[in-house]
Amino acid sequence: MAERLVVIGGDAAGMSAASQARRMRYIDDLEIIVFEQSAYVSFSACGEPYYVGGWVEDFDDLKVRTPEQFGAQGIDARIHHQVKAIDLAARTVTVHHPGGKEKVGYDQLLYATGATALRPPIEGMDLEGVHTLRTLDDASRLRSIAVSGVERAVVVGGGYLGLEVADAFHHLDIDTTVVTMMPTLLERTLDPDMSEFVADHVRSMGIQVETGFEVKCLAGSGGAVVGVGCDDRSFPADLVVLAVGSRPRIDLAEEAGIPLGATGAVAVDDHQRTRIEGVWSAGDCAEALHRISQRPVNLHLGTVANKTGRIAGINLGGGDAAFPGVLGTAITKVGDLEISSSGLTEWQAADAGIGAVAATIRSTTAAHYWPDSSPMHVKAIAEKPTGRLLGGQIVGGPGAGKRIDVFATAMWAGLPAHELAWTDLSYSPPFSGVWDSVHIAARKAGEKARE
Amino acid sequence: MAERLVVIGGDAAGMSAASQARRMRYIDDLEIIVFEQSAYVSFSACGEPYYVGGWVEDFDDLKVRTPEQFGAQGIDARIHHQVKAIDLAARTVTVHHPGGKEKVGYDQLLYATGATALRPPIEGMDLEGVHTLRTLDDASRLRSIAVSGVERAVVVGGGYLGLEVADAFHHLDIDTTVVTMMPTLLERTLDPDMSEFVADHVRSMGIQVETGFEVKCLAGSGGAVVGVGCDDRSFPADLVVLAVGSRPRIDLAEEAGIPLGATGAVAVDDHQRTRIEGVWSAGDCAEALHRISQRPVNLHLGTVANKTGRIAGINLGGGDAAFPGVLGTAITKVGDLEISSSGLTEWQAADAGIGAVAATIRSTTAAHYWPDSSPMHVKAIAEKPTGRLLGGQIVGGPGAGKRIDVFATAMWAGLPAHELAWTDLSYSPPFSGVWDSVHIAARKAGEKARE
Numbered sequence: 001m002a003e004r005l006v007v008i009g010g011d012a013a014g015m016s017a018a019s020q021a022r023r024m025r026y027i028d029d030l031e032i033i034v035f036e037q038s039a040y041v042s043f044s045a046c047g048e049p050y051y052v053g054g055w056v057e058d059f060d061d062l063k064v065r066t067p068e069q070f071g072a073q074g075i076d077a078r079i080h081h082q083v084k085a086i087d088l089a090a091r092t093v094t095v096h097h098p099g100g101k102e103k104v105g106y107d108q109l110l111y112a113t114g115a116t117a118l119r120p121p122i123e124g125m126d127l128e129g130v131h132t133l134r135t136l137d138d139a140s141r142l143r144s145i146a147v148s149g150v151e152r153a154v155v156v157g158g159g160y161l162g163l164e165v166a167d168a169f170h171h172l173d174i175d176t177t178v179v180t181m182m183p184t185l186l187e188r189t190l191d192p193d194m195s196e197f198v199a200d201h202v203r204s205m206g207i208q209v210e211t212g213f214e215v216k217c218l219a220g221s222g223g224a225v226v227g228v229g230c231d232d233r234s235f236p237a238d239l240v241v242l243a244v245g246s247r248p249r250i251d252l253a254e255e256a257g258i259p260l261g262a263t264g265a266v267a268v269d270d271h272q273r274t275r276i277e278g279v280w281s282a283g284d285c286a287e288a289l290h291r292i293s294q295r296p297v298n299l300h301l302g303t304v305a306n307k308t309g310r311i312a313g314i315n316l317g318g319g320d321a322a323f324p325g326v327l328g329t330a331i332t333k334v335g336d337l338e339i340s341s342s343g344l345t346e347w348q349a350a351d352a353g354i355g356a357v358a359a360t361i362r363s364t365t366a367a368h369y370w371p372d373s374s375p376m377h378v379k380a381i382a383e384k385p386t387g388r389l390l391g392g393q394i395v396g397g398p399g400a401g402k403r404i405d406v407f408a409t410a411m412w413a414g415l416p417a418h419e420l421a422w423t424d425l426s427y428s429p430p431f432s433g434v435w436d437s438v439h440i441a442a443r444k445a446g447e448k449a450r451e
Numbered sequence: 452m453a454e455r456l457v458v459i460g461g462d463a464a465g466m467s468a469a470s471q472a473r474r475m476r477y478i479d480d481l482e483i484i485v486f487e488q489s490a491y492v493s494f495s496a497c498g499e500p501y502y503v504g505g506w507v508e509d510f511d512d513l514k515v516r517t518p519e520q521f522g523a524q525g526i527d528a529r530i531h532h533q534v535k536a537i538d539l540a541a542r543t544v545t546v547h548h549p550g551g552k553e554k555v556g557y558d559q560l561l562y563a564t565g566a567t568a569l570r571p572p573i574e575g576m577d578l579e580g581v582h583t584l585r586t587l588d589d590a591s592r593l594r595s596i597a598v599s600g601v602e603r604a605v606v607v608g609g610g611y612l613g614l615e616v617a618d619a620f621h622h623l624d625i626d627t628t629v630v631t632m633m634p635t636l637l638e639r640t641l642d643p644d645m646s647e648f649v650a651d652h653v654r655s656m657g658i659q660v661e662t663g664f665e666v667k668c669l670a671g672s673g674g675a676v677v678g679v680g681c682d683d684r685s686f687p688a689d690l691v692v693l694a695v696g697s698r699p700r701i702d703l704a705e706e707a708g709i710p711l712g713a714t715g716a717v718a719v720d721d722h723q724r725t726r727i728e729g730v731w732s733a734g735d736c737a738e739a740l741h742r743i744s745q746r747p748v749n750l751h752l753g754t755v756a757n758k759t760g761r762i763a764g765i766n767l768g769g770g771d772a773a774f775p776g777v778l779g780t781a782i783t784k785v786g787d788l789e790i791s792s793s794g795l796t797e798w799q800a801a802d803a804g805i806g807a808v809a810a811t812i813r814s815t816t817a818a819h820y821w822p823d824s825s826p827m828h829v830k831a832i833a834e835k836p837t838g839r840l841l842g843g844q845i846v847g848g849p850g851a852g853k854r855i856d857v858f859a860t861a862m863w864a865g866l867p868a869h870e871l872a873w874t875d876l877s878y879s880p881p882f883s884g885v886w887d888s889v890h891i892a893a894r895k896a897g898e899k900a901r902e
Contacts, residue, residue, distance in 0.1 A: 047880045126452035331877035369512035405876045413864030425856045426782035429498045
């Protein structure tokens with residue numbers, strides 16, 4: 001008889017795992033059932049702000065694959081199926097669905113529930129016009145509202161999602177303000193010297209930025225939101241998006257007794273095994289090892305979800321794969337400003353007990369005389385006195401952001417800053433200076449580290 | 452008394468070395484004299500096609516620094532000074548200049564004469580309208596002619612420079628044909644499967660491409676060129692640019708008895724020392740070690756000239772630096788098609804006696820649904836059975852080309868293809884798929900290598 005794999009959660013991690021396991025084991029050897037509570041499997045959460053802003057016009061573009069496509073592949077992906085409980089002893093899950101509820105047994109269980117948008121417990125959260133953006137339904141709803149004559153929007157949160165949503169509203173000619181309780185934008189991925197360039201650019205686009213502002217309540221009138229903040233300082237708004245982060249969906253795991261790690265997400269080993277035999281976890285709900293700090297982290301990134309899902313799938317498929325960890329590499333854009341980072345920021349290095357030095361250079365995305373050249377700031381962070389690369393940060397015009405992958409690859413491979421400074425990177429005037437900005441930042445950080 | 456460094460050749464390598472040595476040693480310790488035969492020091496040869504095409508409007512933009520700027524830094528850079536002979540025993544050079552000729556003694560000599568455009572010995576080379584593009588004077592002359600009503604241009608040579616010049620002429624609305632005796636374009640840096648995408652694009656722009664055509668003579672009338680080829684097949688032209696490669700300027704070295712290497716360029720060790728005590732060499736005229744083949748190569752790239760010059764300068768300055776070698780990484784664009792490569796091609800790997808496999812994938816520069824997404828082809832080459840990365844090649848729309856730096860960094864650090872496949876590269880829909888195309892190509896090459 002076939003073994004049965006039950007997957008809880010049909011997005012990036014769950015479906016990557018299911019697909020990979022199916023590639024390796026035939027259906028008469030491994031039955032795969034995926035329970036997804038929403039109407040969608042395998043969608044592009046990262047594309048949602050661009051749908052809201054209208055750059056992506058077709059909602060279906062956000063759906064990577066449909067349940068029917070997975071079905072044709074021998075994966076039984078059931079939407080509108082919500083798992084309500086896991087019984088580890090009996091090896092069953094209890095599922096609620098439109099037709100009722102049932103208990104379904106499993107041999108192997110993959111817990112891939114993802115993450116959910118944080119909804120801070122402040123007054124006014126239930127007012128009309130207050131939204132989060134995480135699911136496809138959120139995206140659909142927010143798009144409809146954003147094009148229905150909204151005049152003033154406030155985005156609470158200055159992280160990647162907050163800036164992307166603000167950019168989307170600005171693109172729709174909505175008067176937009178970003179408020180964050182943090183002293184800077186993007187404080188989790190950029191040091192203050194770098195995030196300042198972002199704030200300057202965002203303001204220059206006409207988006208207001210208010211840092212250090214803690215939202216204690218949302219003001220309403222007639223059941224609809226009219227402003228953010230209720231004290232002396234407040235920002236009028238007929239649309240509010242809360243983009244203050246996300247948390248792993250670990251309720252079911254916690255109730256069932258699947259152990260969590262220090263970050264509050266599901267603890268896994270490098271094979272994506274939880275501490276319960278036969279139970280696996282991957283994606284936003286699971287921890288991952290940070291290659292630089294060597295600490296478990298819980299990052300909610302599509303890249304990590306796809307990779308950890310694939311690792312789980314290889315192992316469920318009979319292979320033997322170890323997830324090599326993360327650097328937290330990420331990229332975004334606001335207007336035509338590209339922003340990217342990888343590894344640790346200066347304060348994260350300090351927090352991890354690593355003595356760090358940094359070099360930030362101002363450069364251009366191409367030869368200074370190239371007509372489309374634009375300013376670019378590149379920061380390299382290195383360990384003292386070894387020169388080990390700890391992190392990179394980039395803020396600049398078109399062509400700047402993807403350079404972060406050079407830092408990521410160098411860090412991944414353990415190439416120290418002073419060696420990255422001599423690597424054979426490509427040059428031509430439309431693309432860079434003869435020494436790439438990454439070279440120069442790495443050289444300066446390497447020199448500081450080894451002084 | 453101060454030691455005296457004489458530098459022959461005042462472009463990238465020579466001036467990088469001079470600047471670096473000056474940073475490390477004061478003028479009363481090290482006198483630095485640079486002899487440059489042209490009117491310019493430290494210019495951007497790579498920018499010349501873009502000046503010819505009119506993207507770069509100001510000729511002075513191609514001059515990186517002037518003799519006066521170097522003078523202010525304590526470097527005696529003498530233009531219009533041509534070194535005619537080196538006497539290794541007497542430690543002197545014979546210099547011709549507008550004021551006469553003189554013998555100048557040296558303690559240390561840096562031979563940085565660069566390379567010169569190949570002028571094949573075919574009939575008609577001296578006709579009016581036949582040009583090469585290498586020096587700033589060439590660029591100035593070619594720009595003047597190109598905007599003076601040229602109707603039909605033929606570029607002989609399908610390498611980087613040939614395509615850049617053809618792109619420049621096309622940009623000036625000149626009817627342009629590229630002819631090459633090789634069976635494909637860019638045959639030194641792209642395998643045929645990849646160069647085919649380049650040829651398709653170049654043709655789609657309206658530039659004619661004729662491969663496998665050996666130019667045996669240039670046809671003239673009244674002393675001016677009228678066509679390329681004199682047999683049954685020929686191409687009418689009132690302007691011809693020969694871009695068939697360049698060769699290291701080694702005449703002076705050869706006459707003086709400075710040993711050359713197997714490539715025909717000056718042999719140097721990893722400190723840029725020639726085999727003659729007190730004589731150094733760097734840049735286009737010198738060999739460099741290829742990190743993948745572990746063979747000496749002679750590449751004429753601004754990146755290598757700047758790096759080897761700096762290495763020589765550090766060592767001349769009293770430091771101790773070893774040049775870590777090259778991968779031959781290069782990038783260019785034709786229209787809006789970006790083209791880049793690093794490491795060995797398949798045939799170069801075979802030629803180096805390395806068993807190689809390759810994977811070429813067709814992908815897009817951004818998420819497939821992103822409005823500005825465009826096609827991109829990525830090729831990864833790996834050693835069998837180790838998976839060692841040997842090369843990467845990329846052809847695609849805006850944003851494609853600089854991804855080559857990820858291959859270059861991975862190769863540099865010895866990261867095998869199957870490990871590059873899991874690195875934490877950045878993702879957001881405007882920039883890539885959730886698995887970057889580099890990941891996918893590396894994974895497939897790694898799988899093939901280890902089959």
